[in-house]
Amino acid sequence: MRTIIxxxxxxxxxxxFAEQYAEEGARVIAGCLNPSGGEIARLAKKYPNLTALKLDVTSDSSMAAFKDKVGDQAVDILINNAGVHYRKWSVPEEVVFADWEHTLQVNTIxxxxxxxALRANLAKAGAARxxxxxxxxxSVTNHPGTAYDYCSSKAAVNSLMRGMATRWHEDGITILMVHPGWTRTSMGGDNAPSTPEENARSVRKVIESMTTIDNGRYVDNAGIDLPW
Ligand SMILES: NC(=O)c1ccc[n+]([C@@H]2O[C@H](COP(=O)([O-])OP(=O)(O)OC[C@H]3O[C@@H](n4cnc5c(N)ncnc54)[C@H](OP(=O)(O)O)[C@@H]3O)[C@@H](O)[C@H]2O)c1
Incomplete structure (x- = not known):
């Protein structure tokens, strides 16, 4: 049974992602800001193979507590999905710098x-993603000319992951950056053309098609390269 975080x-x-991987029978560890409330708690009740654990990705102590619970088990797939996007439709120069800092904390750092924290768990899996x-x-090339905070946080995380890809393949870890498509979520808004279920499904397909040759690529949800 694969383990997916x-x-x-x-x-x-x-x-x-959590629901679909649980449905297919994987062991799912869902990192959540509020694991005991809301829909994720319902999902954990429905699927015994899904565990929801507290994880604030901006906090060292939260990360350490999460890692303690994960222990040294092998992790086959890690999906860094948590993200924030403030004041999406405002004038970009009116960005609140504290929001920008938090955006970098969540989306990049x-x-x-x-x-x-989980590198050893991924290495243990042998061929982790x-x-x-x-x-x-x-994308710097295709900058939309707005949301300086959000765009810079994603360009920076691409740089980080591309850098890690040059080193972590030594541990059998293949790294991919994926644009999930414009999605009807709290972040994507009501006008987005696709549901989270649809785009999670297409991203999962891309993940499944990955081989070591794809290490360090930045792609869309059809697996097509995006310009850096
Ligand atoms: N939606 C789109 O159109 C779109 C397009 C391109 C890329 N993306 C990317 O896709 C990913 C998922 O976005 P989404 O549309 O599903 O957004 P969403 O509905 O706003 O969900 C974001 C998730 O991140 C969590 N989160 C926020 N801060 C966190 C923190 N400090 N620690 C841990 N979790 C935290 C949120 O928790 P709470 O619910 O508790 O706040 C929420 O579960 C993001 O990385 C986003 O940038 C989305």
Whole structure:
């Protein structure tokens, strides 16, 4: 049975990943800000193979407590999914710097904190996949000209993951950055064309098709390369 860890699984895409992997019978560890409340608690009751654990990706102590519970078991897939996006539709120069700092904490440093803490678990799996949910807005070439905070956080996490990819393949870990597609979630809004279930499914398909040759790629939810 494969073990899969997903961050930010309280709602949205993270929740959909957790549900779909649990449904297919994997051992799922869902990192959540609020594991005992809401929909994820219901899911944990429905699927005995799903455990919801507290994980705030901005906190060293939360990460340490999470890692203690995971222990030294092998982890086949880690999905760095947790993310925030403030003031999406405002004038970008009106960004609140404290929000920008928090965005970097969650979207950029969070995936570093989680990945570094779980590296040995991934290495133990032999051929693990580390997937970071990025965004097409992380592309510097195709910068949308808005959301400086969010875009920079995703461009920076791409840089981080690309750097890690040059080293972690030594541990048999393949790293991928995936734009999930515009998704009808709290972040994506009501006008998004696809549901979290649909886009989690397409991202899972990309993950399943990955081989070591794909290490360090930045792709969309059809597995097509995005410009850096
Ligand atoms: N939706 C889109 O159109 C779209 C497009 C491109 C990329 N993405 C990316 O896809 C990923 C998932 O986004 P989504 O649309 O599903 O967003 P969402 O519905 O807002 O869900 C984000 C999740 O991240 C969690 N989270 C926030 N801060 C956290 C922290 N400090 N520690 C742990 N978890 C935290 C949230 O927890 P709470 O519920 O408790 O706040 C929530 O479960 C993000 O990385 C996002 O940037 C989304």
């Amino acid at each position: 997903i961050t930010g699984a309280d709602m949205g895409l993270g929740f959909a 969070g995936p570093a904190r989680v990945s570094f 580390l997937v970071t949910i990025s965004s097409d807005w992380g």
